[in-house]
Amino acid sequence: MGIKDKLKTGIQRNLNQKYIIRLLDIISKKPALYAYGSTFSSLSDKYLNIFTIESLRNAYSDNNYPIGYGSLFLPYEMFHALGITPFLPEVMAGFTAGLGLATQTLKESSSNWYSQDLCTFHRSASGAVELDIFPKPDFVITTNLACDAAQKSFYIHSVKYNIEKNFYLIDVPYEYSKESISYLTGQIKNICMDISSKSGMKLDTSKFKEVISLSNEFRKWAIKVNNLRKTLTNYPPYYNGLNFILPFHGLAGTREAVILYTQMYKELKKYLDKEEKEKSGKNKSPKRILWLHLKPYYKNEIFDILERENCIIVFEEINYIHWPELDCKRPFESLAKKMLSHFLAGSIDNRIDVILKAARDYKVDGAILFSHWGCRQSNGGARIIKDSLNKLNIPTLVLDGDCVDQNNSSQGQVKTRLQGFVEILNS
Numbered sequence: 510m511g512i513k514d515k516l517k518t519g520i521q522r523n524l525n526q527k528y529i530i531r532l533l534d535i536i537s538k539k540p541a542l543y544a545y546g547s548t549f550s551s552l553s554d555k556y557l558n559i560f561t562i563e564s565l566r567n568a569y570s571d572n573n574y575p576i577g578y579g580s581l582f583l584p585y586e587m588f589h590a591l592g593i594t595p596f597l598p599e600v601m602a603g604f605t606a607g608l609g610l611a612t613q614t615l616k617e618s619s620s621n622w623y624s625q626d627l628c629t630f631h632r633s634a635s636g637a638v639e640l641d642i643f644p645k646p647d648f649v650i651t652t653n654l655a656c657d658a659a660q661k662s663f664y665i666h667s668v669k670y671n672i673e674k675n676f677y678l679i680d681v682p683y684e685y686s687k688e689s690i691s692y693l694t695g696q697i698k699n700i701c702m703d704i705s706s707k708s709g710m711k712l713d714t715s716k717f718k719e720v721i722s723l724s725n726e727f728r729k730w731a732i733k734v735n736n737l738r739k740t741l742t743n744y745p746p747y748y749n750g751l752n753f754i755l756p757f758h759g760l761a762g763t764r765e766a767v768i769l770y771t772q773m774y775k776e777l778k779k780y781l782d783k784e785e786k787e788k789s790g791k792n793k794s795p796k797r798i799l800w801l802h803l804k805p806y807y808k809n810e811i812f813d814i815l816e817r818e819n820c821i822i823v824f825e826e827i828n829y830i831h832w833p834e835l836d837c838k839r840p841f842e843s844l845a846k847k848m849l850s851h852f853l854a855g856s857i858d859n860r861i862d863v864i865l866k867a868a869r870d871y872k873v874d875g876a877i878l879f880s881h882w883g884c885r886q887s888n889g890g891a892r893i894i895k896d897s898l899n900k901l902n903i904p905t906l907v908l909d910g911d912c913v914d915q916n917n918s919s920q921g922q923v924k925t926r927l928q929g930f931v932e933i934l935n936s
Contacts, residue, residue: 512714513548517608524613526642530569535761537566551745553773554752560765561755568596568644575647575708578666579759580659581608582851583652584723584844586762586835587697590717591704595759597668598634598646599659603806604753605633606913611807614640615914623662628883629913638666645670648704652679655853655886675707684857685849693845701841703922718837720762726833727761730822732830739776739871742795743784745776749812750825751804757828796820796934799903801878801894802887803827805914810924811908818931825869826852829863857890861897868903875934877905882911906930 519532535541542588549555568576577593579585581600588595599897605611614636621639623632649672651663660678667676669889677700682689705712738750753769759765799813800822805811815822832850835843848854852863868876876898880888908926911917 511576513678515871520608522612523673524642526569526644529642533562533569536852539561546753550747551776553769553776554745554747556765556769557610557753557756560769561762563765564595564755564759575704576644577648577650578646578663580651580656581754582648582654582853583742583758584697584847585759586717586720586840586844587594587689587701588650589762590713590720590840591701591708592710593648593704593708593715595922596646597755597759598638598663599630600755600759601637601643602630602633602913604804605637605917606642606806609807610637611913612916626660626883627662628656628881629911629917630881631662632883633913635662635665635674636752638669646672646675647708648672648675648677650677650679652681652701652848654681654848654851655799658883659887675704675705680847681848681854681920683755683854685855689849690842690845694842697844703879706738714771714840717840721835721837721840721843723764723767724775725837727763727766727770728830728834729833730767731757731828733774734770734777735824735828735830737774737781738824741784742797742823743780744821745780749804750798750822750828754827791793796931797823797872799823799864799871799873799876800825801864801876802880802881802884803912805910805912805915805918809915809918810920811927814924814927815931818928820875820931820934823873824867826860826864826867829867831863853886857893860890861894864894865897865901868898869902872934873903875906875930877908877930879904879912880907882909882914882917904933906928 514535516532522531541639549558567574574592574594577588579588579595579597581597586596589714605614614633616636617639618636619625621635623635647665649663649667651701653660664676667673679693679700681693688821702712756769764819796819798820802809812822829852832847835847843866852859860931879896880891891907895907898905906926908923910923
């Protein structure tokens with residue numbers, strides 16, 4: 510049994526916070542951490558896992574830094590500038606699926622009367638909170654951007670931990686305008702000042718500038734990675750862009766995100782250079798697929814099937830750089846603009862524009878929208894997205910399933926529909 514399988518089995522047998530902390534204490538030590546990192550197929554994947562473990566260890570450690578729960582689409586630069594250790598329950602719900610814990614966390618959420626039609630990312634995270642396997646937060650920050658479940662479930666978390674006064678909801682206006690920027694800037698600034706006051710730490714403008722500068726550096730390398738992928742067809746083994754959600758969001762504004770994306774660029778550049786040299790001898794070109802929304806985080810055959818059928822995921826909409834370069838001198842306003850410019854904010858036309866641009870830039874042959882159970886903001890636009898792509902003669906598969914609960918997805922049906930979709934691409 511390999512290191513990763515042993516870790517998975519250990520957590521399944523000892524589902525409690527004490528065991529998780531002890532495990533993180535062991536594997537976060539450099540010798541164990543780098544031994545664990547050596548089990549991954551590429552250096553960027555190794556860094557991803559090392560930085561993830563270090564981030565989790567910080568969240569679970571009994572240190573003097575406050576812990577903050579945050580929903581996915583927040584500007585995490587504010588966390589790092591305030592000295593808050595971020596913990597993303599939605600992302601961790603994906604981990605529960607990958608570790609085979611979702612059945613237990615979902616069962617616990619059901620026993621606490623969480624609705625069955627709620628997104629399973631939030632149900633699984635809520636079950637983990639009820640089981641006390643997530644670290645206790647000092648602050649809870651969420652937004653109504655894209656997701657209608659986060660603001661409700663995160664408030665329930667704050668009630669459980671008796672920190673309702675430390676619950677913050679960032680209200681993102683529907684339209685991008687001067688008034689919206691001013692309104693959102695005020696919210697972000699007030700929240701930062703309130704947290705600084707409660708944590709007894711002065712709002713350090715020099716720290717904000719440093720974090721914003723690092724965020725711009727990360728953005729620069731992420732754009733370079735995305736540009737490489739416009740022509741790249743050969744990737745490191747098991748590379749999957751959907752695995753980088755934590756650093757793309759939660760580590761924005763940190764040196765770790767810069768290191769990771771710099772390494773990813775160098776790694777993919779080598780693959781592209783090699784590909785350019787060998788292009789003349791290459792046989793059949795793979796079908797280029799645009800992936801929309803997220804993926805199942807438990808063991809599944811989707812990406813194996815696509816690989817066998819000579820199809821590759823050339824881009825994922827979740828990795829699109831939607832925000833302009835941030836201004837170190839106007840950090841609160843910059844973060845407001847970052848949130849307002851998200852393609853899931855406002856009209857679905859914003860998302861359609863990004864999808865169509867990506868389809869053209871990456872010269873895709875087809876698109877797959879993984880229609881995750883309970884995700885109303887994504888599923889509600891599925892038909893409009895499919896019709897829009899069809900106008901470009903790009904066939905689109907709306908694949909119904911569940912990112913977290915494997916019992917809510919029919920593996921046989923998924924396989925059949927994928928094979929049918931490949932036949933359409935090949936025809």
